Amino acid sequence: MGLDNQYHGMGSAEFHAAMTDMLLAGFPVAGNPDRRFPALRADQVAFGAPSSVSAGNGYLAPAGVQSAVTCLVRGEGCGGYTPRSGTNPDFRGLMTWSINWDRYYQWEFSRNHGPYLRALS
Numbered sequence: 001m002g003l004d005n006q007y008h009g010m011g012s013a014e015f016h017a018a019m020t021d022m023l024l025a026g027f028p029v030a031g032n033p034d035r036r037f038p039a040l041r042a043d044q045v046a047f048g049a050p051s052s053v054s055a056g057n058g059y060l061a062p063a064g065v066q067s068a069v070t071c072l073v074r075g076e077g078c079g080g081y082t083p084r085s086g087t088n089p090d091f092r093g094l095m096t097w098s099i100n101w102d103r104y105y106q107w108e109f110s111r112n113h114g115p116y117l118r119a120l121s
Helices: 013-025 062-074 099-104 108-120
Strands: 027-029 032-037 046-048 093-095
Touching: 013 046, 013 062, 062 093, 062 108, 093 108, 099 108
Parallel strands: 046 093
Antiparallel strands: 027 032
């Protein structure tokens, strides 16, 4: 459930944007406004994604992952989600926990996201 009180399906750009936005904007824990998780600075936040279809649930093709990052950094291409944290030019980027699968798939994650992230800054 995102800050917009909508469920965002795993494996979508909106899911990555909405879940990461919670860290950037802060949120009430278990919906309790008296118990708040404080916002993290953008330079403290990155999100992780499976590197390939074999690496786990929620795989999203590189264009979708990059759409989520562009949404968080520039506030553009967000689809139906509007980040509550605004734009975050200091956002740290991406990681994958499945580097062996990235190697198996000829470095799809690294080849696609490395140049994109370097051009974004």
